[in-house]
Amino acid sequence: MDPETRDKLRKAGKIAAIVRREGAAKLKVPGASFLQVMDYCEDRIKELGGQVAWAQMAVNDVAAHFCPEEHETAVSNEGDLIKIDIGVHLDGWIADNAMTVEVGNSNRYADHMKAARNALRAAIKLVEPGRELWELGVAQMSEAQALGFTTIKNLSGHTIEQYRVHGGISIPTFNNKSKIQLTEGMQVAIEPFITEGDGFVKEKGKNTIWMMRKNANARSPYAKKIITEVAPLNGLPFTNRWLTRKIGRGPTALGLKALHQQGVITAYPPLAERTGGMVAQYEHSMIVGEKTEIYTKHEEDSW
């Protein structure tokens, strides 16, 4: 990896780590507005000199893929288990990181969150050129099981490429027998999702996250407006309220519907544990090397 790219990743990672921790601290307070906190995170990314890739969150049995809409009124409640997942980029070079907070002081999920941190830490320890991916899966599953939990098998970490959140190779959270090897300079995000349920997610609830798959000509004027807004993202995700605030709720709904039907955009609906089990998640991004660099690590992270 060239020094210029590495420098962009380091800067993006530093910002992503700060905003993740600030957002998590806000969500931890009962009564925190999801909308206000996610807006704060996006503003903060820009203020710190980054470009917003995404600011997402997920509550309790939902593992991932939720963004509040413009009219969202939900707030955090005592005892909620909330994941915050922040993506920052510089010219498409992405830092992807996440953590979990338990709202208030109920202290019901200390072991659960610890299992997720342990799983991430154990996998990171193995990251080096030549390492086969199944080994990272075993490490994560072992740590989850040691405290009485399991990993979510149909969610995984991933490689990252410029403007590509998922670079094409999945990092398993169980022994999937993958003999694919990590290589020098590979950009990798590791993210164990740990649950007390049976360890699979399914789609649940309204979709608020989209990605554009291809350039396309739309006939609908609303679809055209949306394409104008999201084409500059170069394939990075976008969320409903970015659009509703610019073109209004009606046009956004109609435009998204048309683009989705045409196959121009892909939906990423919320993913919830299928038995309703609570889910904790921690995530870091790193550059694989003889000395692997975890570029989303915050000095206060213990994992």
Ligand code: MN
């Ligand atoms: Mn993430």
Ligand code: MN
């Ligand atoms: Mn990720």
